[in-house]
Amino acid sequence: MSVLLDDAPLLSVDGLTRFYGPRIGCRDVSFDLYPGEVLAVVGESGSGKTTLLNCLAGRLPLSSGNVSYRMRDGVVCDLALLGEAERRFLMRTDWGFVHQNPADGLRMNVSAGANVGERLMAIGDRHYCNIRGSALSWLERVEVPADRIDDDPRGFSGGMRQRLQIARNLVTAPRLVFMDEPTGGLDVSVQARLLDLIRALVADLGMAALVVTHDLAVARLLSHRIMVMKAGEVVEEGLTDRVLDDPHAPYTQLLVSSILQV
Numbered sequence: 207m208s209v210l211l212d213d214a215p216l217l218s219v220d221g222l223t224r225f226y227g228p229r230i231g232c233r234d235v236s237f238d239l240y241p242g243e244v245l246a247v248v249g250e251s252g253s254g255k256t257t258l259l260n261c262l263a264g265r266l267p268l269s270s271g272n273v274s275y276r277m278r279d280g281v282v283c284d285l286a287l288l289g290e291a292e293r294r295f296l297m298r299t300d301w302g303f304v305h306q307n308p309a310d311g312l313r314m315n316v317s318a319g320a321n322v323g324e325r326l327m328a329i330g331d332r333h334y335c336n337i338r339g340s341a342l343s344w345l346e347r348v349e350v351p352a353d354r355i356d357d358d359p360r361g362f363s364g365g366m367r368q369r370l371q372i373a374r375n376l377v378t379a380p381r382l383v384f385m386d387e388p389t390g391g392l393d394v395s396v397q398a399r400l401l402d403l404i405r406a407l408v409a410d411l412g413m414a415a416l417v418v419t420h421d422l423a424v425a426r427l428l429s430h431r432i433m434v435m436k437a438g439e440v441v442e443e444g445l446t447d448r449v450l451d452d453p454h455a456p457y458t459q460l461l462v463s464s465i466l467q468v
């Protein structure tokens with residue numbers, strides 16, 4: 207995949223380190239993410255992918271390092287200095303977070319339409335007809351049948367729930383979306399359709415995304431760039447096709463040749 211990049215990074219990460227007591231979660235991770243760019247983070251279980259994602263999304267405090275984000279008005283903010291209310295506002299508007307388990311990202315006891323509409327209300331939309339109309343068009347976009355708009359997601363299949371979670375996240379046109387194993391736990395055929403959908407939406411909306419996955423095929427399909435982690439540290443980073451076709455680090459070579467089960 208290729209992408210035309212803005213010249214200033216959206217997210218800049220410098221020396222991000224997170225310990226759990228004496229145990230390393232991730233150490234000295236640095237990278238820039240540009241608008242419209244999709245970065246995959248891969249590595250075997252315990253390599254620090256989730257820790258990194260949670261630190262970036264403000265769900266875990268850093269032990270050291272710095273994460274800065276370029277706001278819509280162009281101002282670059284140190285995320286550690288944002289207040290809780292500002293961070294929550296960012297999370298509801300300019301960012302999305304797609305969880306592996308849709309139940310973690312949806313309100314399971316409210317309707318599909320309300321799940322999507324709620325995010326619009328968070329950015330100030332109060333007009334019922336507009337909200338319902340946008341919810342309906344997003345449900346169509348993610349291939350949830352329109353006649354399910356008033357049903358709650360408890361009655362949805364795993365794939366439908368995940369598509370609804372994606373609609374809920376994308377309805378506010380976020381500039382950055384974090385995805386944690388977005389197709390994990392789904393049947394292979396459901397995964398393939400969902401991946402096509404995510405790929406098309408990310409490209410259409412021009413969002414940046416950070417996708418954590420243990421599946422190199424997912425990384426290949428979705429990402430422009432890939433970062434390979436081992437034992438909490440980045441061992442290789444580069445354009446996805448280059449890294450997967452010509453891995454330099456011995457660990458990446460093992461991953462690619464599937465000797466390691468990630």
Ligand SMILES: Nc1ncnc2c1ncn2[C@@H]1O[C@H](COP(=O)(O)OP(=O)(O)OP(=O)(O)O)[C@@H](O)[C@H]1O
Nearest residue numbers: 226229230231249250251252253254255256257258
């Ligand atoms: N809450 C915690 N308390 C203590 N150690 C933790 C905690 N969460 C993660 N760790 C440790 O941090 C390291 C990185 O774990 P992390 O969950 O980030 O890896 P991962 O690559 O996301 O793994 P998986 O793919 O299995 O989710 C591991 O050694 C793990 O045991």
